[in-house]
Amino acid sequence: xxxxxxxxxxxxxxxxxxxxxxxxxxxxxxxxxxxxxxxxxxxxxxxxxxxxxxxxxxxxxxxxxxxxxxxxxxxxxxxxxxxxxxxxxxxxxxxxxxxxxxxxxxxxxxxxxxxxxxxxxxxxxxxxxxxxxxxxxxxxxxxxxxxxxxxxxxxxxxxxxxxxxxxxxxxxxxxxxxxxxxxxxxxxxxxxxxxxxxxxxxxxxxxxxxxxxxxxxxxxxxxxxxxxxxxxxxxxxxxxxxxxxxxxxxxxxxxxxxxxxxxxxxxxxxxxxxxxxxxxxxxxxxxxxx
Numbered sequence: 001x002x003x004x005x006x007x008x009x010x011x012x013x014x015x016x017x018x019x020x021x022x023x024x025x026x027x028x029x030x031x032x033x034x035x036x037x038x039x040x041x042x043x044x045x046x047x048x049x050x051x052x053x054x055x056x057x058x059x060x061x062x063x064x065x066x067x068x069x070x071x072x073x074x075x076x077x078x079x080x081x082x083x084x085x086x087x088x089x090x091x092x093x094x095x096x097x098x099x100x101x102x103x104x105x106x107x108x109x110x111x112x113x114x115x116x117x118x119x120x121x122x123x124x125x126x127x128x129x130x131x132x133x134x135x136x137x138x139x140x141x142x143x144x145x146x147x148x149x150x151x152x153x154x155x156x157x158x159x160x161x162x163x164x165x166x167x168x169x170x171x172x173x174x175x176x177x178x179x180x181x182x183x184x185x186x187x188x189x190x191x192x193x194x195x196x197x198x199x200x201x202x203x204x205x206x207x208x209x210x211x212x213x214x215x216x217x218x219x220x221x222x223x224x225x226x227x228x229x230x231x232x233x234x235x236x237x238x239x240x241x242x243x244x245x246x247x248x249x250x251x252x253x254x255x256x257x258x259x260x261x262x263x264x265x266x267x268x269x270x271x272x273x274x275x276x277x278x279x280x281x282x283x284x285x286x287x288x289x290x
Contacts, residue, residue, distance in 0.1 A: 033076075045270060
């Protein structure tokens with residue numbers, strides 16, 4: 001029997017694990033993919049207190065090692081179902097007193113024909129993961145937020161040319177990042193543009209913009225945001241699919257808490273994820289002790 005099972009090994013889940021372990025609780029972290037969550041794909045973090053500049057990979061690895069050094073169990077298993085106090089994965093079943101859901105979000109897709117078929121064959125959702133495959137080639141990034149612009153900057157260092165495709169006439173990203181984009185000679189910004197077609201058989205060959213302009217590219221990096229997807233538990237959610245909670249991360253189920261981007265809130269940043277993790281763990285500990 002565990003005191004706390006945390007679903008998700010991103011910044012929120014790992015922070016919750018630290019707080020649980022330091023309260024001398026028996027903690028298990030379950031993660032379907034790899035530790036770090038979405039932040040592991042960020043080339044540079046420059047807005048987190050104390051760490052003036054650190055890569056997402058290094059930040060996530062430090063956090064993960066801190067959790068491991070505290071003796072927390074981390075198992076890479078996909079959660080399939082939650083039945084009361086039992087968590088069922090693709091490998092086993094675990095009993096627990098409390099649960100913290102910190103699964104983060106999934107990549108939003110363009111929802112165009114050929115998109116799924118060409119993932120890993122020219123289409124990617126992670127520039128830092130796959131950018132090296134396109135060294136010296138022409139690529140495109142879709143999106144207008146910080147992630148998209150950071151991806152474009154990262155790719156501009158290794159690729160021949162980067163098209164930055166944005167559906168609006170101005171970016172949502174912070175002004176410092178926008179200015180860096182405008183200073184790069186090999187980044188071409190295409191405002192008021194959307195991808196309307198993806199062509200390719202065994203690999204990406206070209207894309208079409210606004211139904212008339214064709215771009216011959218080798219890689220397409222999609223960074224248009226993320227969406228919540230929770231299918232392993234019947235829990236109260238918003239219309240958009242985020243788990244409803246109060247400011248103390250309580251859900252409508254008394255022993256289940258939520259932390260990170262999957263929670264309904266106005267700001268989704270690294271610092272708010274770790275904040276949620278600390279709060280959710282503290283509330284879970286209070287519940288157990290009560």
